[in-house]
Structure formats: structure tokens, C-alpha cells
Amino acid sequence: MTCTPHPATFRLLDAYVGWEEPTGGEPGREGIVGFDDPAGIRLAHSGPAPDGPTRAQLLPWFPDRRLAPGHGPCSWYLLVPDGPGLLRRDACTGTWTAVWPPRCDPGLLREPVSVAAWEHRLAVVDGDRVLVWRREGAQLAGVIRVDEPRWAALAPGDEVLVACADGTDLRRFDSTGAFRGLLRTGAQGEIVGLRTGAGRTVWLLTDDDGLLRIYRSVGRGRGQGAFRTATVDELAAALPPSALVSADEDGFCLREDGPDGAVTTCHTWQGQPRQTPPTATAPYVTDGFLLTGLIDSGISRCRWHRVRVDADVPTGTAVAVEIVVSEDGRYDETDWQASPPGVTDFLVDQPPGRYLRLRLRLSGDGGATPVVRRIRLDFPRSTSAELLPPAYRMDPAADDFTERFLSLFDASLADLDRVIERYPALLDPSGVPDRVLPWLAGLLGLSFETGWDAGTRRALLAAAPALYRRRGTPWALREAVRIVFGVNPVIEELATDRRWAWLREAVGSQEPQQAQQAQQAQQAQQSKGAGLGAVRLFSRSSSRFRLDGSALGAAPLRAFGAPDTDPLTAHAHRFRVLLPAGTADEQALRRLVERQAPAHTVGSVRTGGAGFVVGSRSTVGVDTAFVPLPPPVLGGEHPLRLGRDGVIGPGPRGTRRGVGAGIVSAVGVHTQVW
Template sequence: MQFVTQSQPSMLPPIPRPPHDPTSWLLNGYVGFLPATLDQIQYLPSTKSLVLPFAPESRRSLTEAGGSFGGLTTPGNVAIGPDGSIYLLDTDNAQLRRFDSCDCSFRDVPCFGGAGAGPRQLASPHGIGICSGNLFVCDTGNHRLSVFALHGFAFRAHWQPPNAVYQGPNPVLANIWEPFDLAFDRYGKVYVTDSANGAVHIFSAAGQWQKVLTGLGPVTWITTDCRDSIFVVVTGPPDTVRLLNPDGTSVVIESGPEQLAPQFPRVRFLIDAEGLLHLGELCVESTSKTSGGASALPGDKPGCTGTSSGTSFPSIKCPPQLPQERGLFDLQGNPINRCSAPNTVSYLTSGTYISIALDSELYRCQWHRVILRGEIPAGTRIVAFTYTAEAVITDEQIRNIADDEWDTNQTGGEMKAGEWDCLVRSGGGRFLWLRLEFQGNGKATPRVDSIEIEFPRISLRRYLPAVFGEEPTSADFTDRFLSLFDTTLRSIETEVDYQAKFYDPLSTPSRRDPKTGIDFLSWLGSWIGVTLDRNWSEAKRRRFLKEAGRLFDLRGTLEGLRRELLLLLEIDPDCCKDNKPRDRCVPLPSNCAPIKPARSYWEPPPLILEHFKLRRWLFLGAGRIGDQAVLWGKRIANRSQLNDGAQLGRSQLRTIQDAFRDPFHYYAHKFTVFVPACYRATEANRKSLENLLRNSRPAATVAQIEYVEPCFRIGFQSMIGFDSVIGRYPGGVTLNETPLGRASVLTKPPHKQGGPSLEIGNQSRIGATTKLD
């Protein structure tokens, strides 16, 4: 007797095994640094890294004179045109000026401005702006917002609040408005500050006054960011910047320009803290005329020709390391001659970061090491301290812990390959607090992009006899000694653990080696004999190589070639999941049947036509005359016959004696591929298609390519009224008059088409077939 036992899955939990790699806490700008204390430490706006802040004397302010908001935007009296032109309003002379990059100077706009109360004159102007092809000027002294066309500077209108805001027992505005500065949002609305009433007026893009936000105080400059948030400067003391809410309330902004920089578009030129415009990079050398003719200088722009060099910059003596700066102007458009100012940016010399309690969820956990990633420039350093405990203590208690109670105390002076690490010297404890001391020389700051804290400590000591860890002191020494080898060995093991990513087409590197010119993705395809076209996009190459293994069994077949064409044309058969027409208003209850996975009911086009399907020859005694029978003769066989008039260049000399099967061979071993006509537009796509057909078709077949394009396109292949008319559906046929064919349609009798069922003279005759009662 033979007993057969069937293995059943075990219901017991898996046997616990010791981990080979520690887990870790990751702290960075994306998941958060989880700070409990940030003392003189700030986040770098671009990467959210931890750095030392600027010293007070080097820190930009949002309330700088000129309305540039610390260099985040152009000054209030400067505007950028849609073509990149720079316009400046000389508030002292009430004159509009335009920057000429060829002469590197500001030139006055003719017939514009001047002091006065005329339509085109200004009185104590301040802010300007450009939007929708119009130039807006805050004519403060004349109590109006002047609007000019940017093309030709034709006067358009004067915008003002309605008279109703000054009337009534409780007028909205107590004083005549004095527009100071303006800003725009993405919808073209205009926001104008009113310094006389401490308000902000809102106009529509067409110039209609909509509402006013009051109670802000003496507002001056205004700007908007990429999110249409409105910032205004309120003069003090002290001067503050407020963020306006849609309901009219405002919030004081405590952060500096560095924190708000990601919210604003980048300005083309530099505006320093003194309000000076650095336009040297926008200046273009003009073409100088010599005896040999005009010669273009490097960097010259079209149209920059002439003999003058523009505004004369008197040469001054400057040190070689600080040459004379060109293209420096004040807010009135006057050139400033001085030597290049050295970079005097300074940082604070110390700062402290303390994390919150990091929980390992392990009793008496021995934390392993701290890994810092970032940069430590010369003259700076970072000192790492740790503290562990079995219970959570408050942040205030952590800040009051004496320095001698903190452990580890390791100093990082440089980061090799952007990384520095140290062992945690604190004892076992479930919770850990990390303290980093940033120290610098004032000229640079250390930067921490991320912090990784590994736990628990899994040392190579577990492979040694127990005597090496018999007492805590010996165990600590052994762990620290073996960590020198553990880090190197663990890095190699990590490469082996993640080596599978190189064998997956979706994750393998595609960057080309500069020495060999071969990328790993193409090299991976060569393992299985697949050649990837370098003209393909990276996504197409990855997808083609991913599906190559499934297509090997179909190579040389109709279905295999069709799937390769779908990959080449980027047609996804599963693009439309669950697109079956629904016959129920609500889905079936979940207890009726198991839920079926969604699938696509859309079928991609066949793309390939085998010519043997077109074979419709008529054979004597084996066919019927009709659409499915085609007469054939010598044109199909086309063989030379003795004494039958063979012609040079037309008759074929064939050595294969198979004349009886010539009608079958005419369509045999041929197929046509139909692809969109857009694939013929570029040479790269056309060659990719030809290469794929050459490599994937069966060797004994002949492939033809047919580019499919619309057969009837109004405006391209035909013109309505010229060679095309829009006709109606044929109304029927008349016996003995209309020949049957494609232009004739048999219809129903008139009485069945919805028309009159009785027509005298056509369907009936009175007295013969019809009687009137």
C-alpha cells in the first residue's frame, strides 16, 4: 500500500531571523527635518537644506527703497515689455526712458511725459507697469492712473475711482486718491495702491473700478507672485510687508526674500540693495566701422550698427581683480561709474539644530551611526551630538541638558563624495535626539541636505566568539574597530542587493558612456539579440526591450510583426480600460459575482494585409462570374513560350518550371503595412519603420509600406464651391431613366416615407382608382 501525502501551507508564523542590514530614519527637506530647535539655522529655499543664515549686514530686506522687494521683482518705476524691453520712469524729470542694449544706455521716449497736468504730462509719478499691450503710469500728483498704448505710446484713458466713493455721510475714501504703485494678476486685473487713503484699488482689465481694500495704512509699493498673492509695503516705523487676503485682511510677512524667492519669476538682471540696476550682461557691443568696412563684433545683435559707442563711461583706475563695471545705472537711468564691488556676503558663525525624539520602537536600542549628506566648505565644520533615553522627554528639557551629557561629539571637517558619517557613542535607548552644531568663519556655511540615522547596530561581532563582547567596554571597542570594515563590506553588499535594477529595462541606466558611446540599455538588449534604434525615445526603447522576450516565440509570424509595429507606432492595445458600453445605471452588487479585472474592448487596427487574401482568379470550371472572380492571362504568367513572340524586356526567363502555380505565386509571400502618413514626415521615423520591417519580416517575404492619409480634406485636396459640392442623399430612382449603380438608391414608396399617402396624378386617378366621397 502506498500513501500519498499532500503538503499544506503551514499556519505557524515564520521563524524570526536576525536582520542583516539596519533600518534608518531619513530626515530631509521633503519628508521634513523634524526640528525641535532651530537656533540661527534656516532652510535653503531651493533645496530645503539646513544652512547658516546671512549676517544682518548682508541680509536683503523686503522693504528696500525702490520697491524691488529685496530683488524679487523689478523696482516700482521699472517695467519689462513683452519683447523684453526695459522701460524706466525718471521720477525726478517725469520722463519715460527705454534701455538701448546697443548703446548700453537709457534713451528718452520722445513726445512723452514732462511735468504738468496735460493728458500726456505727469506730476510726481511713481510706479509703472505693462500688461496687455498697455503702459500704466501712476500719476500721483494729478490723482490719476494714465494708460498709454505700448505701440506708439498713444494716449488711451485716465483711470480713477467713481465719484460715489467720495459721497455720502460715510464715504469710502476720505481723501482724493493718490495712486502710488500698481501690479497685475494673471487675469489682467490691476491693483493700485492709494497712499492717501491707505487702501488698494482693484480695476478690471477693461478699466472698470470694482472695489477697494481699506484699513491697510500708508501703503506704497505692491507686487504679485506666480500664485497671484498680493504683497504691499506699509511704511512705519517700522516698515513692514503685508500679504493681502481676498476679504481685505492682511498678514505681516516675517520671512525674507530668500524664503519667498521660489514664488516669484526670475528677474533678467540684478538689483542690489542700493537699488542699482546691473545691466552689463544685456549690453551689446555696437559694430565699429573701420577703413576696411563694417565688421561685426562677437555677441553683436542684429541692428546694432553705427560708429558711436553709446553712453560714454569714463575710464577709472581699478584693481585688476575688480575691473570697471559696465552697465550700472541708478533708478533714474543715470550711469554709475565705479569698480566692480567684491562679494561681501557674510554668514553667521554658529547655529544649532536639535531634532525631536526619534523612536526606534526597540527596547534598549543601540543606535548605529549618523550619516550627513551635503557640503562642508573649507573653514567650516559640523559637530554631531546624540542623546538616548527609554522615555520621551520634552523639548524644553532637551534644550536644558548640559553639554557633558551629550555623547558622540564627532566633528566633520569635510565631506568626501558629499557624505560624512560617524558612530553613535550613546548607550542603548528607545529614543534618540540628534544635535548638530554648525560652525563657520563668516565667509561660507556648511550645508546639510539630508540626515540618515541607522539603527539597530548589527555589527560583524556576531560572527566572532562571545568573548569579544563579554563586557560593554570590549563590545564597544570591537564594534568601533569592525565598523571600519563593516561600512566597506556593507556598501558592496548593497550593490549586490540592488543589482537587479540593471537587468530590468524599465530601471536600467540609459546614459551613454562618453568613452565607448554605448549605454547600458542598448548593451542589455544585445544580451538577447535585440538592436534598439538610437533615434527612438528613451521610453520607446525601454518598452520595446521589455516586450522583446514575449515576442521571440512569435518572431516571423503575422502576430509577432503586428505587435512590433504597435510598439513602434506607440499604439497601446490596453489604453482604454473598461470601455464597454454600460447597460446598467449602477454596478452589480459585490455579492453577485467576483469582480472581473477591467480590460480594453478597443481593438487596434490590423496594420498588415497579406496579399494572398486578394487572390480572386477565375478558373474554368471552378469559379463563378462576379465580384469575386478576376480574369487573368499572360500578364500574370508572363513566361517566354516557343514560337509565341517573346519580347525583350517584357517576357521573363525563369529557370523554375512551375508555370501551373504562377497565379498563386503572384500574391504569395507579399504583404503591405499600413501606417499613418505622419510617420513619413521625418527621416528618422521612416528609417526606423524600414529597419524594423527588414529585421522582423520573414526572409522569403516582400514587404510594402502604405502611408495612410485622409482621402478628402477640405482646403487641402478640394475646395467647396470650386471642385466640390455638398449634395443631399439621393431621393430614389425613376424607372427606365436612372441606371442602377453607386449613384442610385432604392427607397421606399412615398406613403411609407412619412409623406402623403395619396397623390392625385402620381399614385391614383379620380374615377379610375380613386373615388371621392
């Protein structure tokens, strides 16, 4: 699509290829982290853990040991060792009150250090024991004796996890103090946070010489558990964050939703209101740089062409790029070419040379950081000026201007080429975002129900070619129902049931050989159940009006077709979709069947009922359910037929126990398997 005479060569700097850091003693980076992160490099965190999460980031999930979120969005517990003991926050007024008033305080707390809560249970680490209460402190459940406890967490199943000062293994107890076993974590460092989540998942926060690590359990059984490191994103996806937003030595702040929007309230560690919020520390350093080594083009006197930086630059941050080109790797400080401010795509204005060196500078205000995902270096210079007549390139100054001028248009054409090259990816249902799926379905003539999730929609789009090739067949309809509802339906074509009645043909007047063949065919049909079907031969006609055969007003007047073929055409081009009860939304299933059925057919949907009666027509897997028969009701909207649909009474000898040969029994009423 482009006008360039040959493909351009380029080098990438990213987490997959590498950032070409210098191998000598010269420092190649400072204040920048994330060189192995596919998301990109960024400014480092301030503090002892530049590449790990900060304590302020993890406060919503791992609060101070004196704080614990309670049962409800605004419920909190605050431990005040030198004051009233344990406080509970009033969800209505936002004030802190004592869990046990002075006249009701049992006086059990002596040296409390941490508090934990789960639904209506409380646990306080106090000296060499852990006190556990039920009913939000109203009932003492048990006292757990353990050496040097530091943290406690409450888990489902009336379980209490205790972390001690002698390591990172967790001790398991029940609320009464009975020991359940030891849970080995293999975590490194000192436990500074302990949480439990759904599915009895355990989350740990450890401090290993200033580096914070998050661990989560991946298996529990027989007192053992496998733990692995986790990221902040995994933690946020598994546990909802609390309202705690900041904390320091003097107090903490909660940010909660109010009638007029989000409201931030600050408190001291004694539960008193605090006017000045905690001083926010800058999470990032304000400056960092990356100096690459000599990037070899492999071409002597190479004319480097273009530098492109793929980066996110929030407000208050900046990205600056400098380059220098040399033939032998030697250069002066004045030879560096700097990119214009705010520009991340520029041409190389350097003499030809084999080697290029790049210096990247990231800066910010401390509250945010730019993120550089990738840097692309294009070489050698190849523009559409090479397609011009030689007369346009005789003057070196004019030639340089022409190349730089035409590079503007070459860049636009290259962007269009990339869009065209990536166009097939827009038709891949497994790779596009969820919001693109309806647009992609419109191209294929599909329509989605509002209740279908993204996975169902992607599966339908992926199966659309096969469904279109075999549309109108039982396989296509069965496959569409399986994709949408997750069950395999039974498709019953009514014309193949042969429900109409027929009489045997006379074979006496035929030739002996023909008569023998007809008799064999008749016996074969009889072995398949052929004979009188569901159509009654001598009843009054109800499909259409016949003289002397139909009651006036009881049958429609029809002037098309032959009356004798009505039993045959009653089920022609008709089918039924059968599903067990409760496996699919019947209305949504009907709409799907209408869209997938051929135009000349009539489809119906039937889901299983409450049960079946032996001897009556039923479909295994659809109507099969061993349940008692409903009580018989005479009359009404759906009247029953005596002797077939209901059991009026148990008989003179009472309710039968079990099934007896020759005795009438109803499955689900007095049928028992012995």
C-alpha cells in the same frame, strides 16, 4: 550578503519621520528652517522671513516698480519721477534715453509711481489713473481712471490688470479703459509685484508682515480666477528670469551676455552709470543649531552603533554633529561626543544607555548654506566580531578595538548590499534618469531614434516584454507604431486581399450532394466579392519571361518557381502599413517597420495622398480628404489617365452645382452637400 548575525535596528531623522525636537521649554532649534521640506533642513534666511524667499532672490522676476523689461533681451524701461519721466534703454549702446524727446513730450505724467511693458505696449501708473500706450509709447491708447492704483500689468488680449491699495483684488480693463470685471485673488498681505505669463497666467508677489509669498492663477473665466501659492522653482520654470541681478536705494545692476561673456552694468535710478555696485547682503545667517529630544531605543543598556548624516556641504559651510548617551536621560556637558571635523559618518563612542540625544550645528559664510536631508542612527551595535571565537573577545579593550576595526569592513559591505538591493530600480524605465535610458535600451536590444523624447523612450522600454513576446505579429507592429508616433496604423496583409484571378469550377460532373456543397461555397465566395481580381488573365506576362507571352527585354529571366503561381506569390509574405497623411515621419516609420517586421516578410509604408476619387480603390482614414482634384497635366513624371485620373473640362453647360443622379460628378470638384 553581510556577515552580521541579525538585521540592525535604526532610527531616521528627516522630514517624513520627524526631527525629534524637544517637547519641553528648552529651545530645540535656532537659525535652521526646512523641517517640513523633503529637500532637507538648512540655515535660515536673514531678515524678517527666515523660511521664505528673499527679495533679492525674486528680483529677476519681480523688479522694482520703477523698472520694467521691454520687448527684447536688452530692452528696459526706467521711470524717473523727478526727472525726464520715462527712459528707454538703447539695446546697442546700453545708455538711457527719453521715450519722448523734450520737443515731443506730451507732458501727461504728473505723479508716476510704476511702469509695466508687454511686447510693444506700455502702461504707467500715474496718480489716480493708468496711461496705456501702443507702439512703445508712440500712440496713446487710453486712460484708465481708478482709485489709488499701485501696480499695473499688461496681458495678452489687449488686457490691463491694475492692483490698488485697498486690497489684493485685480481690476481688469482693456487698453482703451473699458472695465472688464474684477479678478479676486484671495491673496494675503500687500501686493509688491505683479506679472503675467503664457496662457494668461497671473503671478503675484505679496508682503505679509515681512513674509513674501508667491501666488499664481490656475483658472480664468467670467472675471473670476483661482489663485494658489507657488514656489520659486515653479516661477522660474514658467517665466524666464530677467537680467536684473541686484538693486538698492542708489541703483541697480544688469547682467547680460556679451561677445566676451557675461557683462554686469550698474546704473543709478536716474539712468546714469554707476561705478560701485550695490552692496550684497548675506542671504543666510551664519550659524544655527538643532537639539533633539531624548531618542528612545527601547533597549536597556543599549550600545548605540553608528551615526550617518546625509548632507550637501558647499564650500565655505560646515556640518558638526554631537551626541550623548544615557540610561536615564541625565548627563553632564562634558559627556558630549563630537564628530571629527568634516566627518558625517562615525561610530558612537559612548557608554551603553537607552537614550541618545543629538545636537546638529550648521555654519556658513552667509552666501551659502549646507543642507541636511537625513540623519540615521544605528543600534544596537552589531558587527562581524560577534562571529569570531570567544577568545578574541575576552579582553574588553581588545574587544572594543576589534569591533571598531571590523566596523570599517562592515560599512563597506553594507554599502555593497544597498547597491545590490537597489539594482532592480536601475531596470525601472519610469524611475531612472533620462541619460540612463539608452544604456537600459542596450540591455534589451532596443535602439532609439535621435528625435524620440524621453516619454516615448520610457513607454517603449515599459512595453518591451509584451512586444518581444508577440514580435512579428500585426499587434506588436501596430503597438510599436502607436507608442512612437501616437497613431493607430492599418496593417494590410496583401496575401489576404485575394487579388489574383480565378475561374468557377464545373459542378455538373460531380455527385449531386458534392455539387450542391460546391455551389453553396461558390455562392458564399461570390457574396464576399470573389471573382476576377486585379490580375488580367490575357495580358502579356511581365513578372517573368515567357515565350510568345512577353516582349523581349520587358520581363526578367527567372529560373525558380512555377510561372503559373506568380499571381499567388506576388503578394505572399508581404504587408503594408497605412497611415493618414502628415501623422508621422515616413522615413522614421520605414526604419521602425524594418526593425519590427519578421525576417521572411517584406513590409512597405504608405501614407495618405491628397484625396480620393469615388469608384477607385481608396482606404478610409488614409486617402480620405475632400479636396479639389489637381489640375490635369498630360505627360511628365506621373502622367494621368484620361477618364480616370483627371477632369479635362467642365463640359458644354459649365461647372455643375451639386450632385445629380445619372450625371458624372467628381468628389471635391462640383460636389456640394445641400
